Amino acid sequence: MISQLSWKIGGQQGEGVESTDRIFSTALNRLGYYLYGYRHFSSRIKGGHTNNKIRISTEPLRAISDDLDILVAFDQESIDLNAPELRPGGVIVADAKFNPTIPEGLDARLFAVPITAMAEELGTSLMKNMVASGASWGLLGLPLDVFNKAVEEEFGRKGAVVVEKNVEAVKRGAEYVLEQAGGPIDAFRLDEADGQQKLFMIGNEAIGLGCIAAGCRLMAAYPITPASEIMEYLIKHLPKVGGTVVQTEDEIAAVTMAIGANYAGVRSMTASAGPGLSLMVEAIGLAGMTETPLVIVNTQRGGPSTGLPTKQEQSDLNAMIYGTHGEIPKVVIAPASIEDCFYDTIEAFNIAEAYQVPVILMTDLQLSLGKQSCEILDYDKIIIDRGKLVREHEPLEAGQLFKRYALTEDGVSPRSIPGDLHGLHHVTGVEHDEQGRPSESALNRKQMMDKRLGKLEGLRIREAVRSDAPHEHADLLIIDMSSLGGTIDEARIRLDQDGIKTNHATIRQIHPFPSEQLEPLLHRADRVLVVENNATAQLADQIKLHAGHADKIRSLLKYDGNPFLPVDVYHACKELN
Amino acid sequence: MATFKDFRNNVKPNWCPGCGDFSIQAAIQRAAANTGLEPEQLAVISGIGCSGRISGYIQAYGLHGIHGRALPIAQGVKLANRELTVIASGGDGDGFAIGMGHTVHAIRRNLDITYIVMDNQIYGLTKGQTSPRSSEGFKTKSTPEGSIETTLSPLEIALSAGATFIAQSFSSDIKQLTALIEAGLNHKGFSLINVFSPCVTFNKVNTYDWFKEHIVNLNEFPDYDPSNRIGAMTKIMETGGLLTGLIYQDKNRRPYEDMITGFRPEGLANQEIALSREHFDQLMAEFK
Ligand SMILES: Cc1ncc(C[n+]2csc(CCOP(=O)(O)OP(=O)(O)O)c2C)c(N)n1
Ligand code: SF4
Numbered sequence: 001m002i003s004q005l006s007w008k009i010g011g012q013q014g015e016g017v018e019s020t021d022r023i024f025s026t027a028l029n030r031l032g033y034y035l036y037g038y039r040h041f042s043s044r045i046k047g048g049h050t051n052n053k054i055r056i057s058t059e060p061l062r063a064i065s066d067d068l069d070i071l072v073a074f075d076q077e078s079i080d081l082n083a084p085e086l087r088p089g090g091v092i093v094a095d096a097k098f099n100p101t102i103p104e105g106l107d108a109r110l111f112a113v114p115i116t117a118m119a120e121e122l123g124t125s126l127m128k129n130m131v132a133s134g135a136s137w138g139l140l141g142l143p144l145d146v147f148n149k150a151v152e153e154e155f156g157r158k159g160a161v162v163v164e165k166n167v168e169a170v171k172r173g174a175e176y177v178l179e180q181a182g183g184p185i186d187a188f189r190l191d192e193a194d195g196q197q198k199l200f201m202i203g204n205e206a207i208g209l210g211c212i213a214a215g216c217r218l219m220a221a222y223p224i225t226p227a228s229e230i231m232e233y234l235i236k237h238l239p240k241v242g243g244t245v246v247q248t249e250d251e252i253a254a255v256t257m258a259i260g261a262n263y264a265g266v267r268s269m270t271a272s273a274g275p276g277l278s279l280m281v282e283a284i285g286l287a288g289m290t291e292t293p294l295v296i297v298n299t300q301r302g303g304p305s306t307g308l309p310t311k312q313e314q315s316d317l318n319a320m321i322y323g324t325h326g327e328i329p330k331v332v333i334a335p336a337s338i339e340d341c342f343y344d345t346i347e348a349f350n351i352a353e354a355y356q357v358p359v360i361l362m363t364d365l366q367l368s369l370g371k372q373s374c375e376i377l378d379y380d381k382i383i384i385d386r387g388k389l390v391r392e393h394e395p396l397e398a399g400q401l402f403k404r405y406a407l408t409e410d411g412v413s414p415r416s417i418p419g420d421l422h423g424l425h426h427v428t429g430v431e432h433d434e435q436g437r438p439s440e441s442a443l444n445r446k447q448m449m450d451k452r453l454g455k456l457e458g459l460r461i462r463e464a465v466r467s468d469a470p471h472e473h474a475d476l477l478i479i480d481m482s483s484l485g486g487t488i489d490e491a492r493i494r495l496d497q498d499g500i501k502t503n504h505a506t507i508r509q510i511h512p513f514p515s516e517q518l519e520p521l522l523h524r525a526d527r528v529l530v531v532e533n534n535a536t537a538q539l540a541d542q543i544k545l546h547a548g549h550a551d552k553i554r555s556l557l558k559y560d561g562n563p564f565l566p567v568d569v570y571h572a573c574k575e576l577n
Numbered sequence: 578m579a580t581f582k583d584f585r586n587n588v589k590p591n592w593c594p595g596c597g598d599f600s601i602q603a604a605i606q607r608a609a610a611n612t613g614l615e616p617e618q619l620a621v622i623s624g625i626g627c628s629g630r631i632s633g634y635i636q637a638y639g640l641h642g643i644h645g646r647a648l649p650i651a652q653g654v655k656l657a658n659r660e661l662t663v664i665a666s667g668g669d670g671d672g673f674a675i676g677m678g679h680t681v682h683a684i685r686r687n688l689d690i691t692y693i694v695m696d697n698q699i700y701g702l703t704k705g706q707t708s709p710r711s712s713e714g715f716k717t718k719s720t721p722e723g724s725i726e727t728t729l730s731p732l733e734i735a736l737s738a739g740a741t742f743i744a745q746s747f748s749s750d751i752k753q754l755t756a757l758i759e760a761g762l763n764h765k766g767f768s769l770i771n772v773f774s775p776c777v778t779f780n781k782v783n784t785y786d787w788f789k790e791h792i793v794n795l796n797e798f799p800d801y802d803p804s805n806r807i808g809a810m811t812k813i814m815e816t817g818g819l820l821t822g823l824i825y826q827d828k829n830r831r832p833y834e835d836m837i838t839g840f841r842p843e844g845l846a847n848q849e850i851a852l853s854r855e856h857f858d859q860l861m862a863e864f865k
């Protein structure tokens with residue numbers, strides 16, 4: 001019995017790779033396995049090789065594995081491209097239709113299953129995905145009834161006949177492969193899962209759900225990879241709570257519309273990726289200057305310019321931290337798991353309103369789009385804090401406005417919104433006085449700058465630095481952000497076996513930088529390795545700038561579009577020691 | 578009930594004496610009072626330019642944003658609280674150069690807001706460069722040999738983009754201007770009101786006298802029918818865009834906010850935002 005294995009399906013984009021993966025993994029999720037998915041796709045919509053890989057395990061594993069156990073191939077290209085990943089003794093299930101062959105000398109078993117032919121026999125080649133997932137299921141020796149239930153739910157709306165045919169397709173796929181293999185393959189016998197119901201979702205969906213839970217009622221956005229799923233989720237769900245999504249003419253309109261709505265008292269957000277973020281920069285400054293709450297999600301992808309639009313990268317850090325002229329308070333938060341995506345989104349809205357600042361919630365492509373298991377989310381942890389938003393105000397003196405920018409001890413001023421009686425005030429991106437009226441007074445300028453820039457002092461999100469630091473004194477501290485933590489933890493298991501003592505820190509509050517939380521960890525390590533998906537070590541720079549210990553810090557960088565594998569991190573750490 | 582004085586504040590505009598923008602400010606204040614608004618029910622969202630300062634000169638909620646973005650901000654305000662009356666305002670550079678994309682799409686979207694352009698055919702605040710509204714051959718700091726680009730016709734563009742309310746006026750004709758702003762405020766949908774507003778400091782060609790001489794009032798055409806789109810386009814072209822009055826109105830098209838699925842009449846800003854446990858459980862169930 002084993003505790004984890006990796007399965008991959010490959011084919012041409014638009015050929016059923018996605019749906020095979022979806023049904024197969026939904027059924028696994030029902031059994032309580034932990035899943036971690038990785039989508040490899042090109043920016044072509046139809047055609048072009050694509051593959052989805054899932055890690056199946058009895059324990060939470062948040063990383064792609066270095067190797068592969070089962071490859072399902074819809075075409076020869078999928079075998080040629082992905083077979084090298086197979087570990088010795090691995091299995092390829094391929095459609096017999098294309099007379100599959102395996103590379104010479106490869107230690108793998110090939111099962112040619114008439115996937116297309118069986119589907120056509122049952123009525124339509126569209127059922128290829130069912131035959132293929134049935135064959136996979138069979139090899140794992142898992143109970144068919146759970147699978148059939150997932151099929152029933154997927155196709156129930158289309159009627160009993162359709163369900164029946166699909167169930168039959170699954171059965172035939174499973175039976176065929178089992179006959180060839182002589183029964184389920186022992187090496188693939190997974191331990192029983194805990195049976196605990198989990199959620200199976202992508203980061204973008206968790207963010208969308210977080211928006212709804214946080215009371216966001218307006219999303220304004222322009223489509224872009226890999227952010228669009230947030231918009232799609234909200235288009236589906238915002239109307240049910242009375243809200244709406246506007247697809248704007250560009251990202252400048254998106255962000256300024258969100259600013260307008262926030263100014264008028266509605267939690268509103270936008271989501272984009274690098275190119276859109278670049279367009280939003282001037283408006284982010286407006287939000288900072290006018291102390292208007294704002295939430296922006298930046299789902300990072302390969303830059304610069306159009307870059308690698310469908311690939312993994314973490315290269316917008318500097319743009320998010322520094323990308324506005326002048327000086328404003330701004331918060332950059334980096335969720336590091338699906339659960340974080342949900343809870344941090346709620347926290348982002350709370351911070352935006354409590355501190356009256358723009359907040360950027362950053363992800364990377366793998367976190368945004370990789371489908372993963374997620375613990376059941378806790379309703380009781382949904383807390384809405386609207387800060388100093390008040391709706392009842394004292395009558396104003398003649399000729400006076402509401403002091404929207406009143407100088408207060410914590411720098412945050414009471415906030416009225418349009419429509420409020422006695423709440424009239426002016427808002428301008430020009431330097432202004434307490435009532436919001438333009439002012440060039442040097443004294444006022446200094447007071448207002450200090451007020452705005454001082455607001456974030458001491459702001460720390462939940463687990464600003466998340467650490468797993470078992471060693472009082474570590475040989476190595478590994479630091480990461482966003483989606484990389486699981487990969488690092490897997491490398492650490494192997495390093496531990498080699499006798500190398502590692503601690504691990506994930507930076508979740510990127511800006512303002514939580515130096516005091518990280519510094520002690522830096523102090524307790526001989527060496528520090530900062531792992532990030534960019535070419536210029538942007539996270540390492542932040543660490544050196546704010547927390548010091550520059551002499552100990554080394555970087556592991558990857559910017560070829562692919563996510564890190566545990567083996568990459570393992571080798572880099574070995575080299576350092 | 579509020580009178581136009583209630584929409585006045587004690588801030589002295591920093592416009593040059595004689596600038597056309599003064600009358601536009603007064604017309605907005607009168608129209609607001611005439612339509613029965615209270616100051617707190619009105620939000621004036623403006624762009625950047627001499628004209629953009631207007632939101633600070635009206636006693637109402639006001640937001641002076643960034644150059645060219647008054648319209649998306651104003652649309653955000655309206656979506657957040659449809660109970661408010663929202664006016665967007667700015668210069669011709671703001672709305673027809675840097676913000677042109679938003680103008681066309683705001684027209685298409687047709688939210689119930691009133692957009693007042695203070696059109697002086699030049700950039701005032703940056704001290705006299707050419708604008709998309711400048712005439713061909715017009716000499717400015719940035720076009721010392723005279724502009725070699727064609728003049729943009731916002732009225733034609735608005736009509737083509739599907740505008741449901743298009744009017745044009747002249748800042749000297751405060752009576753007509755006030756009436757048109759009132760009509761715009763009462764119109765259910767997006768209203769574009771382009772107002773010739775002479776820049777006495779930098780535009781020595783399109784002066785008060787020049788406009789008086791060149792513009793025609795649609796009153797002079799008793800048969801003119803503002804519900805006829807083709808007729809409107811013809812009239813705009815015939816007059817070279819130098820006409821004033823209500824040019825086009827489509828009273829049938831519903832505003833955007835009336836067409837959004839599930840959008841309630843009560844402003845979003847006034848609605849409860851907490852999610853029920855049941856609803857949350859339903860949302861989670863989709864991922865099981
Ligand atoms: C992004 C940006 N670019 C340039 C400017 C400088 N700027 C301020 S106002 C303006 C144009 C003013 O012309 P218009 O919009 O017609 O308004 P007016 O001053 O004539 O009323 C320019 C170019 C700016 N504020 N922001
Ligand atoms: S420069 Fe022109 S537009 Fe600006 S205030 Fe003076 S007259 Fe008015």
